[in-house]
Amino acid sequence: MKDGTKNELVNAIDFPKEVLLNLPKITLIGKTHVTIENHKGIIEYIPERIRVNTTIGVVRILGKNMIVNSIMTEIITISGEIMNIEIMV
Numbered sequence: 001m002k003d004g005t006k007n008e009l010v011n012a013i014d015f016p017k018e019v020l021l022n023l024p025k026i027t028l029i030g031k032t033h034v035t036i037e038n039h040k041g042i043i044e045y046i047p048e049r050i051r052v053n054t055t056i057g058v059v060r061i062l063g064k065n066m067i068v069n070s071i072m073t074e075i076i077t078i079s080g081e082i083m084n085i086e087i088m089v
Helices: 003-013
Strands: 025-029 033-037 039-046 049-054 057-071 075-088
Touching (some): 039 075
Antiparallel strands (some): 025 033, 033 075, 039 049, 057 075
16 A cells, blocks of 8 residues: 555544554654654664664653663653754654
């Protein structure tokens, strides 16, 4: 099925795109907490930089004193002083 057809179907069904298309969902709370759903694993993890693989590319989080609070099959939660979030396709 083509991507355009998938998007039309998702819009018609009125179901969350991230679920049907396996897209990452990134939630930022203030500057101290980020959650990434539908990830493919951690690529790099140091207190100043965390890189997470997703279906659309690598999500790079830059900051200070960052830690991974939890990592489950579908969800990663990170806390610390978050300065920047980038999606590298």
